[in-house]
Amino acid sequence: MIALTFLFAAEAVPHSMLAAADNANAAYVQCLFATARAANGVQLSIEAFESRLDRSCRTEEQELLRTGTAVLSWRGEANAAARVRQLADEARHSVIETYRQTSRLKQ
Secondary structure, eight states: OOOOOGTTOOOOOOOOHEEEHHHHHHHHHHHHHHHHHHHHHHTTOHHHHHHHHHSHHHHHHHHHHHHHHHHHHHHOTTTHHHHHHHHHHHHHHHHHHHHHHHHHOOO
């Protein structure tokens, strides 16, 4: 399962800020997996799935980037926005790789 746990380990970060980041993370991950399940249900090709996923979950991703960057910035981490962007991209890539593996197993 994809988890952006860096958000939850933040020390001295206000609870409301952590809760917002936690909720954003959950919404983003749920959206990615829902998109994969729907694509799997109609047996999209890998290329079609990648294209669909590229257009999906952008609102959830933006909220994750906003709230995650706020948490990491609060903690004083350098390049907070770049780090959150990297983790969001890795989550998206992980879903694509899982879809690829599942598609290969079906063949």
